[in-house]
């Protein structure tokens with residue numbers, strides 16, 4: 359990186375990036391013009407909408423450009439220095455750099471940069487936990503080094519043991535993720551699963567209730583982390599709870615990794631010192647390329663390191679290179695300012711809703727997201743999401759605890775601050791965003807479909823979409839996406 363502080367959107371090298379993108383699009387256009395056109399259009403669309411999806415962000419042009427190289431052409435199954443293919447020396451360099459930056463940034467003993475996504479990272483972690491906690495001791499007990507050395511009967515016994523372990527994670531409707539043991543997901547099928555929720559009155563995690571549930575169920579894996587819980591977690595407490603029953607604590611910090619990297623979450627709120635295995639995506643609040651990471655203690659590192667080809671297909675070396683660049687950016691002091699602004703802006707967004715009498719799950723936030731309960735507007739999440747989109751506000755519908763409309767239509771809207779904070783939005787801008795969201799929802803009415811009441815149909819009062827879109831455009835123009843970048 360240069361000695362100047364990167365803005366996050368590459369304003370300091372915008373002219374060079376513009377030349378690079380113009381040339382790239384010209385080359386693409388010569389082969390398949392429709393792809394070049396869609397690529398240009400995607401930038402226009404992202405520039406002209408209020409992106410409030412809590413899991414999205416804008417990576418720097420340095421990160422994006424790193425992905426468009428010949429690293430994509432290389433197979434490199436295996437791990438650094440131990441590949442199933444020849445000529446992987448440059449892949450080794452970028453993978454080792456990504457892992458080094460991740461270890462330094464998060465203070466982790468070991469980092470694995472290969473997962474293609476957060477779900478992949480969680481699958482790698484689950485297999486690593488099973489391999490470390492179940493497979494390795496069974497092999498030792500049977501005096502075998504490798505599963506191929508086992509008799510058919512012993513192998514069957516081991517397979518049964520591997521397939522009969524227990525996992526406990528936060529339920530989907532209270533903010534957990536599909537991969538935290540939701541029964542229809544593979545995580546809920548490969549393990550016997552049980553879920554913990556939040557306090558029905560406050561919406562907060564009740565640690566004594568989690569402890570009681572864990573004591574009763576005695577999981578091998580206790581998962582902490584969330585996709586839609588608007589509060590911080592005390593990981594010291596979660597580790598205590600896990601230790602009481604000898605469970606492995608796995609933390610999925612995909613949503614808040616940027617706040618950990620930026621030292622907003624420290625002490626008991628930093629999962630890395632407490633978790634045996636920590637997983638994350640790299641493209642959410644961490645502001646990197648689309649992908650995943652696993653951090654682990656020395657105990658779990660050897661099994662995680664076998665992630666490819668155990669669980670993962672060939673590593674995306676071009677994306678690992680981009681992870682190295684993004685993690686180098688996240689180690690700059692400016693990233694701490696960014697992370698603090700993400701949290702401050704979420705406060706402002708939450709206060710903006712509360713002062714306009716909109717209901718928030720848990721009554722507010724202390725991370726990067728808010729979960730708006732849209733039942734007070736007489737709407738489903740699906741109706742609210744669609745009406746907001748009509749006005750150029752991109753959010754996603756999300757279940758709320760004990761959601762009466764289920765996981766498809768939902769009763770909530772999840773909104774996050776990482777992306778617009780990268781654009782430069784401040785506290786006042788987020789107050790205005792809350793005002794615009796409320797204006798849309800107040801002007802939206804449920805409508806009937808051909809067969810009667812519908813959870814998807816709605817009408818938006820005339821002029822609302824245009825009025826709100828114009829107001830949003832003022833905010834967007836004041837905080838341009840990729841300033842100086844011209845195609």
Ligand code: DSN
Nearest residue numbers: 412413476535585586
């Ligand atoms: N899709 C991510 C999110 O939006 O939270 C999690 O998988």
